[in-house]
Amino acid sequence: IVLGEREEVHLQDGASINNVTVKDKAYYVPIFSIIRNLLSDEKFATHIFNEKLFRKTADGVYSNYCDSTKFKQHGLFSDKTKISLRIQLFYDGMGTTNPLRGHASIHSVGVFYISFENVHEKYSFNFQKVHLLAMINTLDVKTYGFDVILRKITDDIKILETTGIPVEIKNKGTVQIFGSISQFCGDSLATNEVFGLVENFSRTEYCCAICYGNIQER
Numbered sequence: 001i002v003l004g005e006r007e008e009v010h011l012q013d014g015a016s017i018n019n020v021t022v023k024d025k026a027y028y029v030p031i032f033s034i035i036r037n038l039l040s041d042e043k044f045a046t047h048i049f050n051e052k053l054f055r056k057t058a059d060g061v062y063s064n065y066c067d068s069t070k071f072k073q074h075g076l077f078s079d080k081t082k083i084s085l086r087i088q089l090f091y092d093g094m095g096t097t098n099p100l101r102g103h104a105s106i107h108s109v110g111v112f113y114i115s116f117e118n119v120h121e122k123y124s125f126n127f128q129k130v131h132l133l134a135m136i137n138t139l140d141v142k143t144y145g146f147d148v149i150l151r152k153i154t155d156d157i158k159i160l161e162t163t164g165i166p167v168e169i170k171n172k173g174t175v176q177i178f179g180s181i182s183q184f185c186g187d188s189l190a191t192n193e194v195f196g197l198v199e200n201f202s203r204t205e206y207c208c209a210i211c212y213g214n215i216q217e218r
Contacts, residue, residue, distance in 0.1 A: 001026045003144045026136035031156045047119045085179035086117040091186045108138040
């Protein structure tokens with residue numbers, strides 16, 4: 001995804017060359033491709049189509065999002081006639097250089113990941129369950145914001161929520177797969193950054209996104 005352009009000074013044979021135009025880019029992995037690739041794996045498809053067999057909770061016990069009233073009233077997730085993926089979206093910053101050698105902020109990258117909550121909980125901490133969705137340089141975030149990346153994500157999610165996408169699955173033929181975001185995860189800095197909230201926690205009266213706890217009560 002081309003965000004814009006900037007001018008850089010490049011060196012060639014020890015001489016400076018000014019006004020070299022460089023494109024600012026972000027990278028997005030189409031979520032449809034991720035879903036189709038995962039469902040081509042027989043084990044993953046088995047988890048999706050047989051989720052009820054291993055997800056059993058006693059009445060009145062809340063073990064995960066599926067036991068909540070909000071889930072049971074969700075327009076898509078409560079529709080038992082559809083195969084719906086519950087998408088967990090993560091965002092965090094990632095340094096690509098040794099932080100002790102300087103220039104860490106220049107080479108810092110903001111990364112979006114997704115995982116699917118339909119699979120068994122025992123795989124929740126398996127890195128193979130987490131999939132790269134998008135990357136953007138944190139300096140570009142300050143210049144262009146998240147709009148371009150988030151628009152790509154939300155456009156695809158809207159299609160999953162409404163019409164779904166056809167996916168070829170072994171022994172089942174073509175199946176219409178739906179999905180929606182069930183959860184957004186990130187630390188305080190990451191969530192505030194994505195949602196456009198204050199990123200300086202030392203100067204805010206309220207330091208928690210859940211309650212009204214203030215700095216003095218920490």
